[in-house]
Amino acid sequence: MICLSLNQVTLNRLSLPAAVDLCRSAGVPAIGVWREKVAEVGLSEATRILEASGLIVSSVCRGGQFHEPDAVAENRRAIDEAAALGARVLVLVCGGLPPGSRDLGAARARVGAGIEELVPYAVDKGVRLGVEPLHPMYCADRSVVSTLSQALDLVEPFPSEHVGVVVDTYHVWWDPMLDESLERARGRIAAFHIDDWIVPLPAGALLGRGLPGEGSIDLAGIAAKVFSAGYDGPVEVEVMNERVWDADPIATIEAMLRGSEPVLARADPVVV
């Protein structure tokens, strides 16, 4: 079902229970949860709260980080949590260069090997993995997977029901190959995140995302192509921004509802 989802990082100051309550009162039918927020209340309590809420768990953020020495064990824990929470996908943010390294090829190969190692465990637990390309400005320190095409190369060796890609407008909007890659992603899109590009970037470049409609991205245009490629799941609003975090959460939810209207309007009525 194509519907709106709150990725809870958008309201990063709220606990999981508070974010769940706000989704319910605002009529947002789905939520993307972060493992740190789940840990705050404990996995079993988080599971109980989410089940009782009736919300769709559109994603768990996040696994990946294949440059870390303990990546395998940590990713297995993330898969266990995603399984317990009944999430549609575990988002993989694949990690940057190891400290001091300039070997991008080796780092990218390590991501491929890491995914391959995880897949059997994810299949066993019934969790779908979603490889998220991150904007190239995060290549050194957050993800050596920088384009949707590259993410598709990584996931295509595996069955699409077990391994897909995550399309986030902030990360992919600039890509001259985006249209071709979205066509190629048919059946592979495990999650769709919307957020907007605003300038200037803040120091660190991490917390500069805009709410849908605030920036330069043709969100509705990209959404039309995502839906046209067969994606019919939740549309998650994922905004990391101190200004948004400092704002009244109810005002943020309202802005998010308004800003995502033109995006959801692009869903093919036949699909919905």
Add this chain to the structure above:
Amino acid sequence: MICLSLNQVTLNRLSLPAAVDLCRSAGVPAIGVWREKVAEVGLSEATRILEASGLIVSSVCRGGQFHEPDAVAENRRAIDEAAALGARVLVLVCGGLPPGSRDLGAARARVGAGIEELVPYAVDKGVRLGVEPLHPMYCADRSVVSTLSQALDLVEPFPSEHVGVVVDTYHVWWDPMLDESLERARGRIAAFHIDDWIVPLPAGALLGRGLPGEGSIDLAGIAAKVFSAGYDGPVEVEVMNERVWDADPIATIEAMLRGSEPVLARADPVVV
């Protein structure tokens, strides 16, 4: 001739005459000049100083900015200046989205039309144009040309002696298609800029470049592929960084000489 060049923005606090003097005393045989610095002394005086110096003028920065209403007239002035200065190339930074626009396709089409309009004038003046893809983090506000492949698509309709591409390590290092694009760029590389990627990015993301060797980019590895694609011109160090600007210029030149050694070492001796 493969040799080191100082892009004068690396010593942005110096005037053109001071930068020229420093190149000569440090044994740097080439300089990339900025139009603002040329304007400070006047074009004819700049031309006289550069001719007297014996330095190669590896580039003029810059033309482009096709989103500006007066782009054609301004680019013609830039071509005139590059011709007067005897520069190897006029670097084109193609401009971002017009204010308020989200139409990336239209902005990219405008760049193509803008280049097409400029070429006859550049041919007439004997100036080679160099289209520089900028890092995707500048897509909204500085350049909708974000990859080398895209730049090659733009220049390939024109003769390579008149229109080429500018490869800058800071802008292209992350690109999973870089190797293929560099092979495709054979005969088209009009300039090669080196600088390094360091994190975290500063606010605005513009002045965070590192001197060669300070960051995450495999400069020598990329240089080997650039030389292997037939490029045999100056290697310009172009670093925009407040910290570097605040440092002693002689120390910066020395760091630049040290940091570029492994890059210049990758020049095929047969080519040199």
